Amino acid sequence: MNLVFFAGCAVLALVTGRPQDPATSDHEDLILSFNKKLLRSLEDQSILPNPSVHLALRLSTHHNLGMESAHLVRLKTELHKDLESSLSKQQPVTGLLALYTLALRSSCTDYNSLMLNQQPLIQHLKKQMELEKEHIATSHRPLTNYYQYSLGILALCSSGVRVSTHVSNKLVRAVEQGQTKHGVCDSIDTVAMAGMALQCLKDSPSMHDGTQLEEPLRSIKQKLLDSQREDGHMGNEFSTGLAVQALLAMGSQVSDCSAPMEALRVDVRKGTYHNPMAISQTLPALQARTYLHAKTAECRDEDNSLALGPKPPPKEPPGQTVTLQVEVNPGDGAPSIKTVEVPKGSSLHEALKLLQQHQEGFTFETETSLWGPFLSVVNGVRARQSDRSYWHLSSDGTSLSEGIQDYKIEKAQKITIKKTSY
Numbered sequence: 553m554n555l556v557f558f559a560g561c562a563v564l565a566l567v568t569g570r571p572q573d574p575a576t577s578d579h580e581d582l583i584l585s586f587n588k589k590l591l592r593s594l595e596d597q598s599i600l601p602n603p604s605v606h607l608a609l610r611l612s613t614h615h616n617l618g619m620e621s622a623h624l625v626r627l628k629t630e631l632h633k634d635l636e637s638s639l640s641k642q643q644p645v646t647g648l649l650a651l652y653t654l655a656l657r658s659s660c661t662d663y664n665s666l667m668l669n670q671q672p673l674i675q676h677l678k679k680q681m682e683l684e685k686e687h688i689a690t691s692h693r694p695l696t697n698y699y700q701y702s703l704g705i706l707a708l709c710s711s712g713v714r715v716s717t718h719v720s721n722k723l724v725r726a727v728e729q730g731q732t733k734h735g736v737c738d739s740i741d742t743v744a745m746a747g748m749a750l751q752c753l754k755d756s757p758s759m760h761d762g763t764q765l766e767e768p769l770r771s772i773k774q775k776l777l778d779s780q781r782e783d784g785h786m787g788n789e790f791s792t793g794l795a796v797q798a799l800l801a802m803g804s805q806v807s808d809c810s811a812p813m814e815a816l817r818v819d820v821r822k823g824t825y826h827n828p829m830a831i832s833q834t835l836p837a838l839q840a841r842t843y844l845h846a847k848t849a850e851c852r853d854e855d856n857s858l859a860l861g862p863k864p865p866p867k868e869p870p871g872q873t874v875t876l877q878v879e880v881n882p883g884d885g886a887p888s889i890k891t892v893e894v895p896k897g898s899s900l901h902e903a904l905k906l907l908q909q910h911q912e913g914f915t916f917e918t919e920t921s922l923w924g925p926f927l928s929v930v931n932g933v934r935a936r937q938s939d940r941s942y943w944h945l946s947s948d949g950t951s952l953s954e955g956i957q958d959y960k961i962e963k964a965q966k967i968t969i970k971k972t973s974y
């Protein structure tokens with residue numbers, strides 16, 4: 553169903569006083585409650601403010617300007633400090649810095665004079681991209697990953713900064729050669745982000761020779777279209793929002809994306825998206841907005857009608873338990889299996905904590921990320937980005953599409969945690 557058509561109908565119904573098409577109001581209600589869910593996530597002040605959430609709230613057609621400006625203040629203090637600390641430890645922060653820049657741009661904040669450790673923010677972003685580019689030249693892969701490399705290009709481009717063809721060509725080549733992977737599988741999220749980054753360059757002829765990008769963009773569009781499953785998803789539930797954003801940015805009409813958009817709406821109704829990161833990547837697509845809109849944000853005459861009602865009460869735990877087997881496979885040694893009884897509906901994170909408390913021979917550690925806790929160390933063995941390994945999660949042989957905090961144990965099963973190289 554065409555969103556522009558929907559929006560047009562809604563306006564017409566208001567003007568003429570005729571009742572709204574039930575399908576239109578259903579779509580609008582769905583978006584409003586989804587938007588409120590994202591806004592609600594700002595109430596959790598125990599975690600760092602999330603620039604991806606801010607960006608999505610700013611791209612939305614509905615706003616709570618008071619909550620958004622309070623969040624902007626938190627970004628400019630708490631996230632800012634966190635970035636300064638990572639930069640002084642020389643940790644790569646390309647993606648986070650890029651999202652911070654896009655969040656500031658979407659709020660029409662003048663960040664030309666914004667300093668991180670006494671250096672302008674944009675200089676840091678350029679420096680991060682230089683380091684990424686050098687790493688690709690020497691090691692054939694970025695310091696972080698091509699998703700963050702694309703975000704870096706997008707943020708520079710949205711800030712009106714020239715991006716050298718050396719930088720963009722490396723991304724073009726990576727997509728062509730299928731290096732945009734998630735572990736060992738194809739990453740539609742990354743292809744989509746690359747598409748938005750290159751489209752931004754193409755749309756800025758003063759900064760880039762757009763004709764060189766026509767063929768790569770055509771092939772990215774084809775890759776995204778080819779990734780569509782029978783149920784409408786592109787890649788999986790968590791990449792479809794970015795894929796739709798990319799297609800729209802690359803000139804597809806909303807009506808061309810009706811199947812993936814309907815798949816997103818079905819997911820929203822099912823409650824698939826509860827992680828604020830997942831909502832932040834999906835909401836813009838459902839409103840036919842894309843990350844490219846940040847570049848031209850004007851922040852004038854904005855709606856300010858989004859209000860939160862009282863918090864819904866927390867759900868009662870059901871009281872039953874289920875048996876969970878946890879297999880740890882270090883890759884270079886014998887796998888070990890432990891069993892633990894956990895309350896039905898516990899997160900895998902809670903289950904692993906119970907296992908650690910009650911059984912000898914199992915320990916784990918996590919690192920915080922925008923998506924929540926990332927399982928980084930198991931039984932003392934660290935899997936890390938720098939040596940291209942991670943602890944892969946699966947249940948009864950099927951790869952998990954969520955992390956340890958979001959994945960809920962609803963039935964007896966075997967979770968395998970396997971050290972995997974990519």
Ligand code: B12
Pocket residue numbers: 646647648651696697699700734735739741742787788789790791794827830833921922923924925926927928937941942943944945946951952953954955956958974
């Ligand atoms: C690159 C990437 C990875 C890399 C990260 C290392 C690297 N090379 O940089 C690797 C391959 C290790 C990875 C692993 C996993 N990933 Co991943 N990953 C991504 C990707 C493409 C980009 C992340 C990124 O750099 N973001 C930009 C920066 C600024 O944000 P950040 O939060 O600081 O980034 C860090 C975290 O995102 C963390 N991370 C990466 N994946 C995941 C997944 C979870 C659940 C968590 C908590 C953290 C995390 O690594 C990033 C770099 O340090 C996203 C795509 C997307 N749509 O976001 C998927 C994505 C986040 N991953 C996903 C999943 C499911 C996983 C796994 C759980 C897969 C599995 N079955 O094991 C594991 C994590 C297991 C664990 N040990 O906790 C899903 C999450 C969906 C959800 N609802 O939770 C996404 C959205 C892909 C998708 N469409 O399915 N991932």
